[in-house]
Amino acid sequence: MKTYLDCIPCFFRQALETARLAGAGPLIQRKVLMDLAAVLPDFSMKASPPEMARIVRNLVYKYTGRKDAYAALKRKSNELALRVYPRLKDRLKNSEDPLRTAVELAVAGNIIDYGAKNNIDVEAELTRILDNEESSIAVESRDLFDYKGFRECLARACKIVYLADNAGETVFDRALIEQIMEFDHLKEIVYVVKSQPAINDALYEDALTSGIDSIATIVDSGSDAPGTVLSLCSREFKQLFKTADMVISKGQGNFEALSGKAKREVFFLFMVKCPVIARDVGGQIGNIVLYRKAGKK
Amino acid sequence: MKTYLDCIPCFFRQALETARLAGAGPLIQRKVLMDLAAVLPDFSMKASPPEMARIVRNLVYKYTGRKDAYAALKRKSNELALRVYPRLKDRLKNSEDPLRTAVELAVAGNIIDYGAKNNIDVEAELTRILDNEESSIAVESRDLFDYKGFRECLARACKIVYLADNAGETVFDRALIEQIMEFDHLKEIVYVVKSQPAINDALYEDALTSGIDSIATIVDSGSDAPGTVLSLCSREFKQLFKTADMVISKGQGNFEALSGKAKREVFFLFMVKCPVIARDVGGQIGNIVLYRKAGKK
Numbered sequence: 001m002k003t004y005l006d007c008i009p010c011f012f013r014q015a016l017e018t019a020r021l022a023g024a025g026p027l028i029q030r031k032v033l034m035d036l037a038a039v040l041p042d043f044s045m046k047a048s049p050p051e052m053a054r055i056v057r058n059l060v061y062k063y064t065g066r067k068d069a070y071a072a073l074k075r076k077s078n079e080l081a082l083r084v085y086p087r088l089k090d091r092l093k094n095s096e097d098p099l100r101t102a103v104e105l106a107v108a109g110n111i112i113d114y115g116a117k118n119n120i121d122v123e124a125e126l127t128r129i130l131d132n133e134e135s136s137i138a139v140e141s142r143d144l145f146d147y148k149g150f151r152e153c154l155a156r157a158c159k160i161v162y163l164a165d166n167a168g169e170t171v172f173d174r175a176l177i178e179q180i181m182e183f184d185h186l187k188e189i190v191y192v193v194k195s196q197p198a199i200n201d202a203l204y205e206d207a208l209t210s211g212i213d214s215i216a217t218i219v220d221s222g223s224d225a226p227g228t229v230l231s232l233c234s235r236e237f238k239q240l241f242k243t244a245d246m247v248i249s250k251g252q253g254n255f256e257a258l259s260g261k262a263k264r265e266v267f268f269l270f271m272v273k274c275p276v277i278a279r280d281v282g283g284q285i286g287n288i289v290l291y292r293k294a295g296k297k
Numbered sequence: 298m299k300t301y302l303d304c305i306p307c308f309f310r311q312a313l314e315t316a317r318l319a320g321a322g323p324l325i326q327r328k329v330l331m332d333l334a335a336v337l338p339d340f341s342m343k344a345s346p347p348e349m350a351r352i353v354r355n356l357v358y359k360y361t362g363r364k365d366a367y368a369a370l371k372r373k374s375n376e377l378a379l380r381v382y383p384r385l386k387d388r389l390k391n392s393e394d395p396l397r398t399a400v401e402l403a404v405a406g407n408i409i410d411y412g413a414k415n416n417i418d419v420e421a422e423l424t425r426i427l428d429n430e431e432s433s434i435a436v437e438s439r440d441l442f443d444y445k446g447f448r449e450c451l452a453r454a455c456k457i458v459y460l461a462d463n464a465g466e467t468v469f470d471r472a473l474i475e476q477i478m479e480f481d482h483l484k485e486i487v488y489v490v491k492s493q494p495a496i497n498d499a500l501y502e503d504a505l506t507s508g509i510d511s512i513a514t515i516v517d518s519g520s521d522a523p524g525t526v527l528s529l530c531s532r533e534f535k536q537l538f539k540t541a542d543m544v545i546s547k548g549q550g551n552f553e554a555l556s557g558k559a560k561r562e563v564f565f566l567f568m569v570k571c572p573v574i575a576r577d578v579g580g581q582i583g584n585i586v587l588y589r590k591a592g593k594k
Contacts, residue, residue: 005326009310016302029302030342037334045327 077168165251374465406469462548
């Protein structure tokens with residue numbers, strides 16, 4: 001996805017948030033915003049929004065010396081997710097279609113991120129989602145939730161690349177991966193994190209804390225943007241991405257970075273969090289999406 | 298009120314919205330945003346946010362030749378408000394304290410503006426507010442809704458200056474002014490609009506369309522910002538503002554412009570629409586506020 005003009009106000013909002021989380025005072029916060037204003041004209045609108053997030057992170061680092069402004073927030077997210085994990089497993093045990101439920105909950109886990117930015121009581125919201133055994137929480141639309149396609153591809157795939165999104169959500173990913181292994185324990189799953197701090201995106205240690213190492217190989221993509229920006233990725237990752245039987249991409253950031261660039265089929269799992277993405281996929285904010293993007297021939 | 302760093306993302310959002318409403322294509326929209334980024338470092342944070350809105354309006358004018366991007370939206374707001382006016386009057390007729398209800402509804406009328414920007418069904422929302430005869434819709438807090446102080450000041454005042462906010466809301470102002478005249482028909486009320494298009498702020502013709510001329514004298518402040526920025530106002534207005542017995546200021550824009558600058562007592566009536574203002578007054582987004590600011594001795 002390219003950058004839309006509507007993303008620009010958000011860049012400033014994010015820069016301010018990052019600077020504050022890094023402990024910058026008002027003067028430094030202002031400097032970061034003014035530097036962002038200065039580099040904006042040179043930022044190509046063909047680049048994806050996560051590429052700007054990377055520039056913002058580097059600006060904040062320049063002034064504060066802190067590269068991982070979200071460290072505390074990530075730790076909190078991991079703890080919260082681990083706390084609800086047993087309830088998550090219960091919910092799956094009682095589901096008629098545990099794989100589908102695991103997919104939906106893996107996306108719903110994204111509320112940790114969204115909630116943190118919107119002052120929602122995340123634990124209460126997660127409990128509400130986990131206690132709701134009534135029906136599917138995803139949109140009933142083949143275009144926005146192609147579970148059939150996902151299941152068919154999964155049945156055939158041996159090697160699966162799973163692109164992580166945020167810390168905390170990683171615990172929900174673990175539950176989904178466990179479900180996939182239950183579906184077929186011979187799958188080989190490679191779980192991909194970012195190579196350096198990028199907003200609250202999961203790093204190697206977050207995957208480890210979440211217990212992913214017991215069911216998947218953890219690697220990093222080489223991308224230090226909060227999205228899998230292929231041009232920033234390592235040669236090894238790009239090879240892996242190209243040759244895997246199936247790619248599951250979590251989160252809006254990975255969707256932004258990959259949706260216009262990837263030549264292969266990708267299953268994008270994310271919660272729609274802004275009007276630009278809502279328009280792009282034809283959904284609404286808050287939608288739980290499983291979006292299959294066909295590969296280019 | 299000074300400009301907070303949190304206002305900066307909003308400046309970009311507003312610039313984009315104004316450019317689009319003025320019919321600018323993506324290239325011109327981008328030019329407006331980049332020009333805004335270029336002037337940002339020179340904008341004093343001691344200035345109030347409406348002063349930036351004025352700069353944005355002028356940038357959009359430079360590229361599109363349209364100074365009144367919100368003309369159609371304002372027309373629509375006036376029509377909508379005139380449509381609900383009879384219901385508004387009914388509501389007041391049935392109220393135990395019609396003056397208080399008129400004050401509350403005059404602020405609630407601000408939902409026209411807020412709703413337009415947040416895709417709320419404004420007519421449905423207004424109907425809901427007007428049909429709610431149960432209780433007060435304002436916050437039960439002397440600090441945030443000083444109705445007693447308002448009523449006392451009103452009882453003593455002969456000459457009242459009423460600063461208008463948005464088009465459409467003007468019809469709600471009319472209902473409040475009619476109620477004030479019922480309270481005491483000898484009051485002299487001067488209704489103050491902006492001198493030039495400023496977002497969707499009411500101009501002379503909006504006050505006229507709303508029927509204000511039958512109960513008040515309509516003047517303009519000289520300010521072409523979406524707030525009564527005293528340094529931009531005419532000498533005549535400043536004299537009027539200084540000498541009036543009572544000043545009623547409607548809307549967040551007027552609060553932003555006046556709250557730190559006015560030396561006299563002002564009754565600010567507005568709906569809290571952003572986190573910065575919420576923090577400033579100690580309220581929450583959506584609060585219906587009647588905030589008495591004492592004059593400086």
